[in-house]
Amino acid sequence: ARDAQRFADWGVDFMKVDWCHTAGLRGRTTYPKWTEAIRATRRPMVLSICEWSRDKPWEWAGSVGHMWRTTSDIADTWASVMDIAARQADLHEYAGPDHWNDPDMLEVGNGGMSDEEYRTHFSLWAMLAAPLVAGNDVRAMSEGARAILTAPEVLAVDQDPRGSQARRVRRDDVSEVWARPLADGTHAVLLVNRGDARANVVARWDEVLDAKGSRRGNVRDLWERADVGERDGYYDRTLAPHACALVKVAFT
Incomplete structure (x- = not known):
């Protein structure tokens, strides 16, 4: 309680409570104590729960904190990004306004991946309605990294007020589709x-809408910030390795 009050006195808005040196404790019984301590300060603070998904926080943390880590720490590699994304596929029902699944910070601009891979990384996090925490040195980043982190129509997806996390609607050996x-x-x-x-x-539009029947949709490319046109039943793109296409579809 004293720590929480000190943070409140300092004007802190965001508090991440990590799970280091916690042998013998459980997240679902420990973190509520932080919730009560923050409430007692009467200062609104975001509580970020970080126990690396050991106690399945998506099942209990919605009334305790505002966001919770769903995996162990991210690394600046394509394999790490795709592994973390895969672990979010069944968690969409637990996320929503003021209670978010957190797949960890962004690696955009740290140098371990190509800009193409970083665009896919950023697009996935936007689709997941993930908290977007820049993990690079924002004082000295490339124009490519800056363009990714500030892409307005991609950011708008992440920040959409409905707050719905994407579902993975299709996956095969080399590709996947989220909606x-x-x-x-x-x-x-x-x-x-x-x-x-x-x-x-x-x-395929029936998979996107989770409904049978033929549908038409007007498509806009959110990275290119350009209208693509109307598509009947599906939209397809030939993509480079590790690349993505992020579109917005208005169904008719």
Whole structure:
């Protein structure tokens, strides 16, 4: 309680409580003590729960904190990003306004991946409605990293007020498709090529909407910030290795 009050006195807005040196403790019984301590200060503070998913925080942390780590620490590698993304596929029902799954900070600009891979990383986190915490040195970053981190239409997906986390609606050997409904009635759809060769990736509207029947949709490319046009039943793109396409679809 004294620590929480000290942070409040300092004007702290965001508190991450890590899980180091906690032998013999459980997250679901320890973190509520921090919740009560913060409430007692009467200063609103975001509580970030970080026990690396050991106690399945998505099952209990929604009434305790505002965000919770869903995996162990991220690394600046393509394999790490895709492994973490895969672990979010069944967690969409637990996320929403003021209670978010946290797949860890962003690695954009740290040098371990290509800009193409960083765009896919950033797109996945945006689709997951993830808290976006820049993990690079923001004082000295490349123009490529800056363009990714400030892409307005991609950021708008992450910050959409409906707060729905994307579902993974299709996955095969080399590709996957994620979809999430947005507050304005449209859908964000992400096509990803996980493979090491160029691949055609298809997003089918019945899978995006989880409903049978033929549908047409007006498509906008959110990275290019350009309208693509109307597509009947599906949208497909041939993508470079580890690349993605992030689009917004208004169904008719």
